Amino acid sequence: MPQAIDTLIHARWIIPVVPEQKVYENCSLAVEGGQITALMPSAEAKIRFKAKREVELGHHALIPGLINTHNHAPMTLLRGYADDRPLKEWLEKHIWPAEQRWVGPEFVADGSRHAIAEMLRSGTTTFSDQYFYPEAVAIAARETGIRAHIAFPILDVPTPWSRHAEEALHKGLALRDNYRAHERIEVMFAPHAPYTVGDQTLEKIAVCSAEAQIPVQIHLHETYQEVETALKQHGERPTERLQRLGLMSPQTLCVHMVATNERDIELLKTSGAHVAHCPSSNLKLASGFCPTVEMLDAGINVSLGTDGAASNNSQDLFAEASTAALLAKAVSGKATALPAHQALAMATINGARALGIEEKTGSLEIGKSADIAAIDLSGLEQQPVHDPVSQLIYASGGHNVSDVWVAGKQLLEDRQLLTLNEAEVIQRAQLWRDRIAGHSR
Incomplete structure (x- = not known):
């Protein structure tokens, strides 16, 4: 009997960061209760799990969500x-x-x-x-x-x-x-x-x-x-x-x-x-x-x-x-x-x-929070993919990110924000530009 879980993500590559230098090919991440519960070959995962939502990312690399340690x-x-x-x-x-x-x-x-x-x-x-x-x-x-x-x-x-x-x-x-x-x-x-x-x-x-x-x-x-x-x-x-x-x-x-x-x-x-x-x-x-x-x-x-x-x-x-x-x-x-x-x-x-949150996030390890980013490596500018990690750092950018999850909740799907209204965000930025420019004149 397949195990019921929330989400099953299949990807061309999974780069867990821990262990170091490791890249898994044609594998899947199982997510339940906001945490990563398994990382295994996709063929095996499809037999073992029955997910409420299954995501196919056949040209993508899954990595831990990025962590920006200083911002204003x-x-x-x-x-x-x-x-x-x-x-x-x-x-x-x-x-x-x-x-x-x-x-x-x-x-x-x-x-x-x-x-x-x-x-x-x-x-x-x-x-x-x-x-x-x-x-x-x-x-x-x-x-x-x-x-x-x-x-x-x-x-x-x-x-x-x-x-x-x-x-x-x-x-x-x-x-x-x-x-x-x-x-x-x-x-x-x-x-x-x-x-x-x-x-x-x-x-x-x-x-x-x-x-x-x-x-x-x-x-x-x-x-x-x-x-x-x-x-x-x-x-x-x-x-x-x-x-x-x-x-x-x-x-x-x-x-x-x-x-x-x-x-x-x-x-x-x-x-x-x-x-x-x-x-x-x-x-x-x-x-x-x-x-x-x-x-x-x-x-x-x-x-x-x-x-x-x-x-x-x-x-x-x-x-x-x-x-x-x-x-x-x-x-x-x-x-x-x-x-x-x-x-x-x-x-x-x-x-x-x-x-101080390395026990919670920062790598795709079983038991850690499902903070995940999917990067599409199918683009012309990224071919051929000899080394997916090299392509991520030297041939890719934020514009190649397609999907994002935090604690198992999807916040970006196929480049579309799910918890923010992009048009409204842009409109507010333009309003502030006009206010500041008007005061400067």
């Missing part, structure tokens, strides 16, 4: 607003004034839904976000079905969301209490950066993080100027300062890390902290190069992030994986650096480890 989702509404400018000018003269003028719950809600739509359409099933009005980001994630880690922003100075760090901590911890039992949404600390948060606040976050086991995400070593200024002001590098304050730990996710030396890499290694590499944003803002090869060789966990669309212009994590691989080769001078399998791992299981 609402900033999608500022995409292209102030391109091709140096970081300091970009922030101080354009982005921060625009945020002061426009950022509120409505802006954040609309921008979050837009970013989530893009992420789902390009295979991302989990994202970590750091932006004002995080409660609006959480609502958008809850309603659309994506998995989210909401990193609430903490700054000592006033922001559109909080008057000071104490208020940000109070509101953020209340948000965490609201989502404590949610299966897809977690809330974490996000002190903005060492140059916007003082020692007293950072020490308080370190204590709270350790006591309550709450992860921390922080912009760190984003530019060489940041490091030089820190040395002048504090007499120590930002990593050394965070280490002294107790904030470098296995629960810490360090975003960017482009201005590094051997001491920084050693601190990352000994503390167990993780790194979110945002190659496209770093390149666009001419911030520098994250030494991913040295970090990975040292055993540091390096994940991928898009950063916000205002400094990247895209939510496509496939583009980040490809850029990361190519950049690593160019910077190291080694064609063997960061091969395709490793780049895919950075976008999946490494991201899960960085967010």
Whole structure:
């Protein structure tokens, strides 16, 4: 008697990521109760299971849903607003004034839904976000079905969301209490950066993080100027300062890390902290190069992030994986650096480890959540397929993603969003463009 299950997905290739370097051909995934319950040859699966829904993907690769470990989702509404400018000018003269003028719950809600739509359409099933009005980001994630880690922003100075760090901590911890039992949404600390948060606040976050086991995400070593200024002001590098304050730990996710030396890499290694590499944003803002090869060789966990669309212009994590691989080769001078399998791992299981959810997602293993992306490899530009993993990283993009599931629920089917209205998302983006343009004139 065949076993009744929710969903049975047959695919040309299944790339589980764990175990490493493994590719299964003509196999199927069985999904029941939101979890993966079996991975086996399709011929056997069709005999063993009777599914409520059976999906045939004969030209596709199934992979774990991608994990974007650093984003500012609402900033999608500022995409292209102030391109091709140096970081300091970009922030101080354009982005921060625009945020002061426009950022509120409505802006954040609309921008979050837009970013989530893009992420789902390009295979991302989990994202970590750091932006004002995080409660609006959480609502958008809850309603659309994506998995989210909401990193609430903490700054000592006033922001559109909080008057000071104490208020940000109070509101953020209340948000965490609201989502404590949610299966897809977690809330974490996000002190903005060492140059916007003082020692007293950072020490308080370190204590709270350790006591309550709450992860921390922080912009760190984003530019060489940041490091030089820190040395002048504090007499120590930002990593050394965070280490002294107790904030470098296995629960810490360090975003960017482009201005590094051997001491920084050693601190990352000994503390167990993780790194979110945002190659496209770093390149666009001419911030520098994250030494991913040295970090990975040292055993540091390096994940991928898009950063916000205002400094990247895209939510496509496939583009980040490809850029990361190519950049690593160019910077190291080694064609063997960061091969395709490793780049895919950075976008999946490494991201899960960085967010502390590797037992739940990041790979297609039995017992894990059915967070799955299907990529169509039948296109002219992807032929012939000698190595499907190579094709994913070097010859494919988010536009090749056809179907997406999160916790077994399908959110994208044949390129169509199932929990978002694409036309409405576009209409809201155009409304914000007109509002901002009208104010600028």
